Amino acid sequence: MNRIVIAIGCAALVSLGLCLKIGTAIAADSEAAKAQTLQSPEDFANIRDESKRSVAMFNEMGKVLTHPRCVSCHPRGDSPLQGMDLHKHEPPIVRGAGGMGAPGMRCSTCHDDDNVAFSTEEGSIPGHPGWRLAPKSMAWEGKSLGEICRQLKDQDRSHMTLEELQKHNATDGLVGWGWHPGEGRIPVSGTQEIFGELTQAWIDTGAVCPEG
Amino acid sequence: MAIRFELNGKEVSADVEPDTPLLWVLRDHFWLTGTKFGCGIAQCGACTVHLNGLTRRSCITPISRVEGGTVTTIEGISGEEARAIQDAWVALDVPQCGFCQSGQVMSATALLREIPKPTDENIDQAMAGNICRCATYVRIRKAIHRASDSLEG
Ligand code: FES
Numbered sequence: 001m002n003r004i005v006i007a008i009g010c011a012a013l014v015s016l017g018l019c020l021k022i023g024t025a026i027a028a029d030s031e032a033a034k035a036q037t038l039q040s041p042e043d044f045a046n047i048r049d050e051s052k053r054s055v056a057m058f059n060e061m062g063k064v065l066t067h068p069r070c071v072s073c074h075p076r077g078d079s080p081l082q083g084m085d086l087h088k089h090e091p092p093i094v095r096g097a098g099g100m101g102a103p104g105m106r107c108s109t110c111h112d113d114d115n116v117a118f119s120t121e122e123g124s125i126p127g128h129p130g131w132r133l134a135p136k137s138m139a140w141e142g143k144s145l146g147e148i149c150r151q152l153k154d155q156d157r158s159h160m161t162l163e164e165l166q167k168h169n170a171t172d173g174l175v176g177w178g179w180h181p182g183e184g185r186i187p188v189s190g191t192q193e194i195f196g197e198l199t200q201a202w203i204d205t206g207a208v209c210p211e212g
Numbered sequence: 213m214a215i216r217f218e219l220n221g222k223e224v225s226a227d228v229e230p231d232t233p234l235l236w237v238l239r240d241h242f243w244l245t246g247t248k249f250g251c252g253i254a255q256c257g258a259c260t261v262h263l264n265g266l267t268r269r270s271c272i273t274p275i276s277r278v279e280g281g282t283v284t285t286i287e288g289i290s291g292e293e294a295r296a297i298q299d300a301w302v303a304l305d306v307p308q309c310g311f312c313q314s315g316q317v318m319s320a321t322a323l324l325r326e327i328p329k330p331t332d333e334n335i336d337q338a339m340a341g342n343i344c345r346c347a348t349y350v351r352i353r354k355a356i357h358r359a360s361d362s363l364e365g
Pocket residue numbers: 248249250251252253254255256257258259260269270271272
């Protein structure tokens with residue numbers, strides 16, 4: 001009896017096109033380009049000019065910073081994004097206090113401490129203990145790498161010193177989630193360790209930003 | 213492995229695989245069939261319960277996460293906000309087919325507990341994850357306002 005009720009329920013919602021929509025999004029994700037590699041600081045040793053080396057390394061960091069796994073929660077508006085095409089989060093959810101959603105529908109209504117595989121189909125719901133949106137002052141969506149870089153260094157709007165930023169990039173668990181995003185999502189390029197090393201090397205070479 | 217938790221005010225335990233979704237346990241183990249399955253992927257809100265006082269989609273909650281916690285379902289929801297919501301739902305004849313409604317009531321009650329006098333915007337934000345195939349949204353919004361007014365005395 002229970003199964004019949006369940007089947008009727010699913011049929012009702014399939015008719016809304018929801019199940020199909022999600023299935024398509026997951027398929028598009030898995031069909032998109034395979035995760036790129038991330039070059040480490042040594043790979044830039046042949047660039048003699050320190051400023052140019054710094055810029056080149058920041059451009060490499062950009063593979064992470066502008067990856068949809070990261071940009072999704074650094075939106076410019078008040079709603080998170082989803083998928084490789086960065087469409088609006090479905091269901092609609094707002095930033096709310098502390099970037100954790102609205103009363104009655106917080107991020108934690110769905111997102112728990114870990115990624116959870118769906119029981120009825122392929123894919124998973126992402127999770128991490130610190131699941132929330134980045135502050136609006138750290139919005140990266142739609143920005144050039146140069147703009148993101150200058151924003152990261154601007155102490156008036158960044159809540160981190162460069163040293164703190166390196167620690168954040170190298171060790172923060174929520175950042176690290178990007179490399180372990182759960183079934184149905186393409187991870188960020190390379191590893192968090194290399195990302196941390198690149199950040200340090202970029203700082204050590206003067207933290208120079210790309211133009212544009 | 214037995215997972216212990218509080219369900220609608222009673223200590224219970226369920227001997228199931230730790231990754232079994234809470235929704236499966238509620239319906240198939242405890243026969244609390246008021247909580248519905250709609251999508252299984254956190255997209256519709258039909259399976260909404262309260263976990264430790266906050267809304268939670270039970271279809272994507274492994275039972276292991278509930279160990280030691282407090283779960284409230286539509287069968288056990290109580291208190292003045294829940295009563296006000298129930299009365300308003302009846303007065304305005306909110307449900308159509310009813311399938312989504314236990315989830316709607318759980319989200320609406322959670323909202324009123326945090327924001328006793330919600331605006332339309334508060335309501336839309338809190339209820340955005342609860343889809344209604346019969347499009348009862350306008351009545352839901354009205355009923356939440358009515359419940360809120362009734363709580364004011
Ligand atoms: S059944 Fe859980 S959100 Fe649809």
